[in-house]
Amino acid sequence: MLPTNTHLLYPEFDYFAPLTIYEATELLAQYGEDARIMAGGTDLLVQMKMERQQPSYIISLARISALGGIKRLEHGGLEIGPTTTIRALYQYLTSSLQLPISNFQSPTSNLQSLQEACNWFSTIQIMHMATIGGNLCNASPAADSAPPLLAFDAQVTLKSKTSERTLPLTEFFIAPGKSIARPDELLTHIYLPASLPDTGSAFIKIARVTADISQVCAAVRITREGNCAQDARIALGSVAPTPMRATVAERDLIGQTFSLELAEHIGKQAAQEIKPISDVRATREYRQHIAAVIVRDALLRAWERTQ
Amino acid sequence: MQRKTIHLTLNGEPREWSVYPNELLLNVLREQEFLTGAKYGCGIGECGACTVHLNGAPMLSCLTLAIACDGADILTIEGLARDGKLDAVQEAFLEHSAFQCGFCTPDMIMMTRALLNENPQPSEAQVRDYLRGNLCRCTGYASILRAALDAAAVLNVRRNIHAAEERADA
Numbered sequence: 001m002l003p004t005n006t007h008l009l010y011p012e013f014d015y016f017a018p019l020t021i022y023e024a025t026e027l028l029a030q031y032g033e034d035a036r037i038m039a040g041g042t043d044l045l046v047q048m049k050m051e052r053q054q055p056s057y058i059i060s061l062a063r064i065s066a067l068g069g070i071k072r073l074e075h076g077g078l079e080i081g082p083t084t085t086i087r088a089l090y091q092y093l094t095s096s097l098q099l100p101i102s103n104f105q106s107p108t109s110n111l112q113s114l115q116e117a118c119n120w121f122s123t124i125q126i127m128h129m130a131t132i133g134g135n136l137c138n139a140s141p142a143a144d145s146a147p148p149l150l151a152f153d154a155q156v157t158l159k160s161k162t163s164e165r166t167l168p169l170t171e172f173f174i175a176p177g178k179s180i181a182r183p184d185e186l187l188t189h190i191y192l193p194a195s196l197p198d199t200g201s202a203f204i205k206i207a208r209v210t211a212d213i214s215q216v217c218a219a220v221r222i223t224r225e226g227n228c229a230q231d232a233r234i235a236l237g238s239v240a241p242t243p244m245r246a247t248v249a250e251r252d253l254i255g256q257t258f259s260l261e262l263a264e265h266i267g268k269q270a271a272q273e274i275k276p277i278s279d280v281r282a283t284r285e286y287r288q289h290i291a292a293v294i295v296r297d298a299l300l301r302a303w304e305r306t307q
Numbered sequence: 308m309q310r311k312t313i314h315l316t317l318n319g320e321p322r323e324w325s326v327y328p329n330e331l332l333l334n335v336l337r338e339q340e341f342l343t344g345a346k347y348g349c350g351i352g353e354c355g356a357c358t359v360h361l362n363g364a365p366m367l368s369c370l371t372l373a374i375a376c377d378g379a380d381i382l383t384i385e386g387l388a389r390d391g392k393l394d395a396v397q398e399a400f401l402e403h404s405a406f407q408c409g410f411c412t413p414d415m416i417m418m419t420r421a422l423l424n425e426n427p428q429p430s431e432a433q434v435r436d437y438l439r440g441n442l443c444r445c446t447g448y449a450s451i452l453r454a455a456l457d458a459a460a461v462l463n464v465r466r467n468i469h470a471a472e473e474r475a476d477a
Binding site: 008009010011012013014015017041042045046049050058060062087122123124125126128129210211 | 308309311327328329330331347350351352353355358364365366367369370371372374375377418421436437439440441
């Protein structure tokens with residue numbers, strides 16, 4: 001082999017590509033902390049190249065068909081397989097959103113914020129490789145898919161060889177790069193509950209360039225009753241150790257008559273709840289300022305979409 | 308760490324590779340197959356220089372394990388020309404001189420080809436959006452944009468002529 005500078009993955013590891021969820025959980029039970037799960041590989045391989053991670057075993061999920069695909073559930077919810085690529089999810093949501101207006105009550109018609117998050121997800125190549133499950137399990141505070149999923153009250157199922165638990169996504173993120181999943185657990189399902197009628201959503205991301213991760217991002221969902229916000233969720237990314245919901249702002253919004261002034265106030269309230277840091281992408285002060293602006297804008301956009 | 312034998316299709320030809328788990332697709336393409344169109348740029352998914360088509364979709368070969376390509380269909384820039392004839396996207400890049408140093412040209416062409424497969428009549432904004440993950444440090448992108456839009460226009464004219472000929476034959 002000719003020596004070139006392209007061989008930059010130095011660490012050695014064994015590679016498994018199980019065909020079933022059970023096989024994967026058996027491997028995880030056996031190798032646990034020495035193993036890393038790989039879906040698209042766009043984060044794991046970068047981490048390994050930078051020598052931030054050195055697993056002895058890689059367990060690829062690429063050949064487990066039971067982990068892929070998007071299903072509409074009978075009661076109107078949506079089940080997203082964790083190995084669904086961001087591109088596949090984007091295309092699914094885009095075609096659903098083009099449904100005629102008479103299908104407005106369809107379960108995906110208000111998932112516009114998730115579609116927007118997928119659309120602004122890094123580059124087209126990464127969208128084709130990266131998966132929704134990988135984006136969550138990486139537990140980055142900047143995960144683009146996290147705020148919309150938090151705002152839709154998503155739930156996730158974690159399976160090990162001997163256990164299974166389903167929990168709200170709000171309990172999933174623990175710290176930067178750390179989720180509640182144990183080393184022997186595999187994310188097997190992502191559920192979105194059925195949408196309420198008269199609901200709108202929006203996602204806004206501020207980044208240095210479109211392919212970069214966010215400096216700040218926000219997703220909101222509002223359910224309307226007359227001129228009132230009958231129910232609402234506000235979630236933000238890149239502003240705290242984990243993706244988070246601004247629950248005080250949500251409480252202040254629910255039950256109120258919607259107006260520009262209210263949206264401004266709620267944006268400012270959300271900005272008070274975040275705990276941003278200064279890093280290479282933005283200062284703490286900028287994040288604080290811009291969070292209020294994009295929460296306000298996302299609220300206005302989502303409200304428009306409720307009608 | 309053990310080698311594993313995998314089978315795949317590379318530029319339309321069957322291949323058998325024996326690879327270690329930590330070999331990247333880009334390594335094997337460049338060092339074993341001597342296909343040097345796909346480039347090593349940043350190595351972390353920011354520049355797009357290593358873009359190839361994997362099962363029809365544009366992906367980054369420097370972030371793909373070769374061992375994961377068992378059964379895959381891979382197309383590189385070297386496989387784009389057919390029967391000694393350049394692809395319309397390649398022709399358009401030549402006609403618009405959509406390159407200076409040429410380093411990013413293979414990835415720009417593979418990406419444009421993927422776009423036109425998905426969306427035969429993209430707007431300028433759609434071209435810009437689709438190519439957002441491909442960096443070029445010399446052209447300023449204007450000529451690349453012109454080439455991509457011209458390739459789409461030429462392909463559409465050819466499709467219309469082809470359809471008309473088929474109608475005439477029928």
